[in-house]
Amino acid sequence: MNYKLACDCGWETEGAEAAIVEATQEHGRQLHNMELTFQEALAMAQPLED
Amino acid sequence: MVAELVPGLPIDILGPVRAEVFVIAHDGIHALLTGPDGPQPWHIETGNDRHPLDLVRDMATSTMAEVLLVHSTSWRWDRQSVVLSFLVVVSAGAIEDMERVPIRRADLARSTAHQAPTEIGSNQVLEHALRHLAWLAKEDAVVAATLSDAWKTELMTYIPSPFQQLETT
Numbered sequence: 001m002n003y004k005l006a007c008d009c010g011w012e013t014e015g016a017e018a019a020i021v022e023a024t025q026e027h028g029r030q031l032h033n034m035e036l037t038f039q040e041a042l043a044m045a046q047p048l049e050d
Numbered sequence: 051m052v053a054e055l056v057p058g059l060p061i062d063i064l065g066p067v068r069a070e071v072f073v074i075a076h077d078g079i080h081a082l083l084t085g086p087d088g089p090q091p092w093h094i095e096t097g098n099d100r101h102p103l104d105l106v107r108d109m110a111t112s113t114m115a116e117v118l119l120v121h122s123t124s125w126r127w128d129r130q131s132v133v134l135s136f137l138v139v140v141s142a143g144a145i146e147d148m149e150r151v152p153i154r155r156a157d158l159a160r161s162t163a164h165q166a167p168t169e170i171g172s173n174q175v176l177e178h179a180l181r182h183l184a185w186l187a188k189e190d191a192v193v194a195a196t197l198s199d200a201w202k203t204e205l206m207t208y209i210p211s212p213f214q215q216l217e218t219t
Contacts, residue, residue, distance in 0.1 A: 007087075008093070009087040009088065009090065009092070009093065010087060010088050010090070011087055030112075030113065031086055031087055031092070031094075031109075031113065032093060032094055032095055033094045033095045033096065033097075033105065033109060034095050
């Protein structure tokens with residue numbers, strides 16, 4: 001299953017679970033000084049319909 | 051609960067504090083709002099282990115080239131946290147690949163004699179910040195030496211009219 005995740009700042013990512021979580025953790029660290037756990041990042045994601 | 055004062059920090063912090071950063075540049079024609087995540091305020095979480103100015107400076111310089119100036123301009127209470135506003139001035143050459151928009155003027159959010167404004171828009175925070183920068187461009191030698199002539203000309207329009215007239219007579 002693929003997911004879409006949008007940050008409050010407008011940044012978005014789409015893809016498989018592990019990929020969007022990793023991208024979001026990196027985005028949070030680089031731009032917002034936030035350390036997100038896997039579950040915290042995944043909780044922000046919306047599943048995409050196939 | 052008693053806060054633990056971190057050595058070297060001027061304040062002890064219990065509640066959440068966020069930094070709201072306005073990344074600005076001047077291309078010789080327009081003052082521009084930009085940022086690593088678009089032309090909007092850039093929000094950064096702060097902790098109690100670093101001075102917010104140091105954090106903003108380090109994140110700005112690690113994300114963008116040619117950071118010329120980092121300056122805190124105001125604070126407010128918003129969404130259950132203290133928000134510290136910063137201006138980060140970067141050179142025009144550093145934002146060629148970044149989305150940007152011309153900065154529009156705005157009315158200031160006004161307080162009463164004893165109460166903060168009930169609502170403050172980010173354009174009003176930026177207006178206040180640029181008025182502050184206009185004052186610094188006149189009063190602070192480091193800021194004056196750092197800003198380009200285009201910035202100084204632009205900032206003249208942010209100086210209140212009576213002072214502006216005094217400057218030109």
